Amino acid sequence: xxxxxxxxxxxxxxxxxxxxxxxxTAAGIYIPHLCxxxxxxxxxxxxxxxxxxNGRNCSAxxxxxxxxxxxxxxxQELQAxxxxxxxxxxxxxxxxxxxxxxxxxxxxxxxxYHLNMxxxxxxxxxxxxxxxxxxxxxxxxxxxxxxxxxxxxASHEHDGKEVFAISGRGINKHLIVNAESGLLxxxxxxxxxxxxxxxxxxxxxxxRTAYQVPIGERSYDHQHIDQVSLALVHxxxx
Amino acid sequence: xxxxxxHLATENQYQSTHLLRIxxxxxxxxxxxPESAIEQLAPLLNITRTQIIGVIEFYSFFHLTARGRYELLxxxxxxxHLVGKQALxxxxxxxxxxxxxEVRADGLVSLDNTSCTGLCDQGPxxxxxxxxxxxxxxxxxxxxxxxxxxxxxxxxxxxxxxQVDDHIVKPGxxxxxxxxxGDALQSMFNRGLTATLAELDASGLRGRGGAGFKTASxxxxxxDESESERYVICNADEGEPGTFKDRVLxxxxxxxVFEGMTVCAAIIGAQQGFLYLRGEYLxxxxxxxxxxxxxxxLGLLGNNILNSDIHFDIDICLGAGAxxxxxxxxxxxxxxxxxxxxxxRPPYPVTQGYLGKPTVVNNVETFLAAAAIAHLGGQWxxxxxxxxxxxxxxxxxxxxxARPGIYEYAFGTSIETILxxxxxxxxxxxxxxxxxxxxxxxxxxxxxxAFEDLATGGSFIIFNKHRNLLEIVxxxxxxxxxxxxxxxTPCRVGTSLLxxxxxxxxxxxxxxxxxxxxxxLCALVKNYSHCGLGQTAANPIMSTLARFxxxxxxxxxxxxxxxxxxxxxxxxxxxxxxxxNDAAAHLTQVEQD
Numbered sequence: 001x002x003x004x005x006x007x008x009x010x011x012x013x014x015x016x017x018x019x020x021x022x023x024x025t026a027a028g029i030y031i032p033h034l035c036x037x038x039x040x041x042x043x044x045x046x047x048x049x050x051x052x053x054n055g056r057n058c059s060a061x062x063x064x065x066x067x068x069x070x071x072x073x074x075x076q077e078l079q080a081x082x083x084x085x086x087x088x089x090x091x092x093x094x095x096x097x098x099x100x101x102x103x104x105x106x107x108x109x110x111x112x113y114h115l116n117m118x119x120x121x122x123x124x125x126x127x128x129x130x131x132x133x134x135x136x137x138x139x140x141x142x143x144x145x146x147x148x149x150x151x152x153x154a155s156h157e158h159d160g161k162e163v164f165a166i167s168g169r170g171i172n173k174h175l176i177v178n179a180e181s182g183l184l185x186x187x188x189x190x191x192x193x194x195x196x197x198x199x200x201x202x203x204x205x206x207x208r209t210a211y212q213v214p215i216g217e218r219s220y221d222h223q224h225i226d227q228v229s230l231a232l233v234h235x236x237x238x
Numbered sequence: 239x240x241x242x243x244x245h246l247a248t249e250n251q252y253q254s255t256h257l258l259r260i261x262x263x264x265x266x267x268x269x270x271x272p273e274s275a276i277e278q279l280a281p282l283l284n285i286t287r288t289q290i291i292g293v294i295e296f297y298s299f300f301h302l303t304a305r306g307r308y309e310l311l312x313x314x315x316x317x318x319h320l321v322g323k324q325a326l327x328x329x330x331x332x333x334x335x336x337x338x339x340e341v342r343a344d345g346l347v348s349l350d351n352t353s354c355t356g357l358c359d360q361g362p363x364x365x366x367x368x369x370x371x372x373x374x375x376x377x378x379x380x381x382x383x384x385x386x387x388x389x390x391x392x393x394x395x396x397x398x399x400x401q402v403d404d405h406i407v408k409p410g411x412x413x414x415x416x417x418x419x420g421d422a423l424q425s426m427f428n429r430g431l432t433a434t435l436a437e438l439d440a441s442g443l444r445g446r447g448g449a450g451f452k453t454a455s456x457x458x459x460x461x462d463e464s465e466s467e468r469y470v471i472c473n474a475d476e477g478e479p480g481t482f483k484d485r486v487l488x489x490x491x492x493x494x495v496f497e498g499m500t501v502c503a504a505i506i507g508a509q510q511g512f513l514y515l516r517g518e519y520l521x522x523x524x525x526x527x528x529x530x531x532x533x534x535x536l537g538l539l540g541n542n543i544l545n546s547d548i549h550f551d552i553d554i555c556l557g558a559g560a561x562x563x564x565x566x567x568x569x570x571x572x573x574x575x576x577x578x579x580x581x582x583r584p585p586y587p588v589t590q591g592y593l594g595k596p597t598v599v600n601n602v603e604t605f606l607a608a609a610a611i612a613h614l615g616g617q618w619x620x621x622x623x624x625x626x627x628x629x630x631x632x633x634x635x636x637x638x639x640a641r642p643g644i645y646e647y648a649f650g651t652s653i654e655t656i657l658x659x660x661x662x663x664x665x666x667x668x669x670x671x672x673x674x675x676x677x678x679x680x681x682x683x684x685x686x687x688a689f690e691d692l693a694t695g696g697s698f699i700i701f702n703k704h705r706n707l708l709e710i711v712x713x714x715x716x717x718x719x720x721x722x723x724x725x726x727t728p729c730r731v732g733t734s735l736l737x738x739x740x741x742x743x744x745x746x747x748x749x750x751x752x753x754x755x756x757x758x759l760c761a762l763v764k765n766y767s768h769c770g771l772g773q774t775a776a777n778p779i780m781s782t783l784a785r786f787x788x789x790x791x792x793x794x795x796x797x798x799x800x801x802x803x804x805x806x807x808x809x810x811x812x813x814x815x816x817x818x819n820d821a822a823a824h825l826t827q828v829e830q831d
Contacts, residue, residue: 044582045726047766057765062582084762088731122735122759147724165288167295169560169577171734173724178288180277 005069007051014065021049021060024073025233030226031073032082032111034089034200035148036061038233040157043149046089048082048111083115084122091122092171094129094143095201101210102202104218108146109201110225125171132177134185137207138196144203145175151204155195163189175203242267243275247282254283255593257293257575258558261300262517266367270304289576296577296723298352298559299368299517306341306348308386310334311365312374315354315479316669316713317636317699318361326362326374327351333383347386353561353717354479355518358636358699359405359643367392368520372402400521404486405643408659411622411630412610413646419493420538422612426501427546435461435505438608440616442628446603447473447564448671448695449770450627453604459588461506463596470503470511470550471592471599473569477516477561478672479717480697482634484602486644488515488522491606492529496552498605500538501612502598503550511552512592514569517559526554561721565769566599567591568723579725580769603632603696623649627688635660637669637700647687654683657700664702667785672697673714674774677781707789708744711778715740718775729772732763736776747804748794756790757783 002013005020007029014023019042021031035046044062051060052072060073072078089095089108097103129142147166155163167176179186189196191206199205215221219228246263250256260279264271271294280287294300312318312327327349331338334347341348357363360372366382369392378399385395406413426434439454460468472495476484487495499511515523530552533539541549555573557563563572567581570592591597600608607629611619619629627649633656636642640661647656653668662668667679671694678685678692685691701710719737724730739756742748760776760783767773783790805825813823 042582044768047727047768050766059582059768064584081762081766084758085727085766088727088735091735092727092731122731123738125734146727147730162286162288165286165292167288167292168724169296170719170722170724171730172295173730176288176291178286180273180287 003065003067005065005067005071007071008074018065019061020051020053020058020063020065020069020071023065024060025230028230029073030230031060032114032225033061033229034107034111034146035150037150037153037198040150040153043153046146046148047085050078050082050085052078079115083112083117086112086115086117087119087121089146090117090120091124093127093145094124100144100202101205102144104215104221105213106202106220107200107225108144110220110228113220114225129174132184133207134183135187135189135207136185137191138184138189139205139207140175140177140184141203141205142175144201146201146203147173147175148200150198150200151175151195154198155189155193159193159195161188161193161195163187163193163195239268239272239275240278243278244282247279252282252284253575254285254289255573255575257283257285257290258297258555258572261290261294262556262558265300268304269307269309270301273302283575285575292577293575296560297517297557300558304341304345306336306346307389308347308392309365309367310347310349310382311352311355312349313353313355313357313361313363313365314351314713314717315358315361316710317354317358317480318363319709319713320637320701320705321361323362326376326379329376330379330383333379334386346389352518352559353477353721354481356476356482356485356516357402358480358482358634360403361636365518368517369400370402370518370521371399402485402489402521404490406486406490407635407641407643408645408647410632410646410648411619412606413491413632413644415610416491417494417497417609417613419497419533419536420544422494422497422501422609423504423538423544425613426504427544431505434501434612437616438505438611441607441611441619442616442623443604443607443611443619444627444689445601446607446631446695447601448478448675448693450689450693453600453608456588456598456600457502457506460596460598463589465596467593467595468506468508469592469595469597470499470506470508471566471569471573471597472499472511472513472602472605473564473566473599474519474602475514475516475557475564475569476602476695477564477721478674478695478697479714480634480636480669480672480699481695482636483632483644483696485519485522487602487606487632488519488526492526493533494609495602495605496530496533497538498600498607498609498612499552500543500550501608502600502605504543504546504548506596506598508598509549509551511550512573513552513554514563514573515554515556516563517557520556523554523556530554560723561717562723562769562771565771568769569599570597577723579723580771601695624686624688624690626690631687631694632696633687633694633698634696635698635700637698638662638664638702638705639700649686649688651687652683653678653685653687653692656687656698657683660700662700662702664704666701666703666705666707669697669699669701669710669714669778670694672699673717673778674770676777677785679785707782707786708793711782712740712744714778715775718771722771722775726766726768726772728763728766729768729775732759732767733772733775735759736763736779740779743790743793746793746795750794752794753783753787753790 012027049060563578568578
């Protein structure tokens, strides 16, 4: 007999070993997320995918699906709180969507739209962050880093390199690269590496490609992130 | 330096799990971790330089830039503030010509704040090159300044400067009758391992760190895992401000704590144990090593313990200034030579702990009690306390009372009794369980010390009526923002937002909506954070807001709106550039009514 969980009242099947987000995605249910990526080891840090499992908040990307779980995902309360968590990310760094070349392709921006975020709500930190433009083909704009570690994981798990890492503690967390000079140009990163393309925001960009796809024709210009996200996984499977 | 780093790597068998130990040695010698040491160490330990940099930047006691040859840290715990920490730090700063947070130009001395040093009963306290300096006063600061200016090596400083007292005021069930080394192990072997676990179960002992998980169940789960390798860890990273009982237990009852760990090892089948000692307790390190050596001599550690077929040994690992490592999975990460970031759970440490193997992590006091139970049986313990909280609890009492120190009480004792014993007068309230616990007011003194009422890891800070409650809450809230590991968004960003939002109100810049905004933020941080740190970081605000709402309201401006943006502060750079500071160079935020 197939094992099942219930999400917002719908019964969906799961396989042993699946996380809640994996089971949900397979069933066509979108759970907002930023640090989660189906191809990499779950991280559980952004907390956007928080769902309520039998009365307790859990990260859907790390928590295993188990028989008998009654899960709330699309509740008003969760969506409102996810919006606030997204606003936290916006005020922590320096995100100016209109002047960012990632606009329209940015998951942070798209999640914010999805959650109906209309302002930043919290006072901005105006953190002083640097740009590392040393690499011939890849740029790091630390202003936009949200510490999701997707570049760290992609470099390690997919590219077989160790280009990126997160260092520091608390609000002083920051992305570092694996070079004695601390500069991207002195790492073994290549523009073809997945790590250079995986950033959900505009923190890691490929140089000279900014407007190849014009604004208005980008991933999230005509579709919400839930549709894009679910389509992506289902295309991969086929 | 190259030879030194090489030697360290060899001495540590090139194990990356020993990274903190190696960094401690480099930091002690050079007062920072030089870049060349990182470059040399990475290949020797077969880890990336980024892992080493990450660890250095994570822990407060490691630095990428040089500190003074005498590194002075002054405890920023509220208990130190109550006894004049601020004025003393200012005095020290003037005396030594070094600003807080800086290194003196000649590189001789640096001065900074640090989180609670666990000397709350004998503050104001500090650390010099990691070693505890209790009872600071003007005379001692004069003396210390003189010693530093004359560049006298710390080993030659008068020993009374480093004299840390136990202050056991009220010993009870456990503290009155320390075991003779070997007694618990002998009783356990006589009774049998399974029967001893049954005694532990019957005793009802629950974890003394505060969470209160049943100890026997934890050991059971770990024993039942189908792995051949298991570990025992004693969590001596007591970083909760106001807690110092583990300091005393390890100073005067270490034999029994180690014996408790050995009992656990025998029962679950572990061959290796670790004592994770907080960096602030460096002064106990050598003494504890000697006790371990003694136990090996007595056949109580090592191979064939008391001629049985049990083999077990204990290693001591020093933390490096990170409160979060008191969280068991963060502690395990730290033991593995990494940043102390709490793991995702499940899996729990009993199934996948140190190096992915089943691991029991217990508090110092839990092991102390477990040893006594192994010797005297479960019933002896279970008859004391309440139905759900058996036995006694050891408290660290500090703050506004006549007799700060260590007190042991049967569970179920009322707060009133405790306050009367320690001589608390003109009470405002008590912070129970440290900043992550609960503030109770003088209206609630009939409440009881028990898991079912006031659960606590043992921190008990008393405040009298002359104290400014909002300053206290401010101190606690700053503490959490400083100690957040930064892994998850709600805690990383949220604790700093809480700090700023509270400061806005305390400093008198808040208006009508600001308390509501504060409450909303508290709920968010509490409900969505990854681990206990974030889930409890808003407790000081929430528990005082519930009891003293008028206190917060009284700080608000009588205007409907105050921008979060400080107009006048934003002009500071312009004022400096124009070299002006007259009235016309300042802006009032919003015209007052």
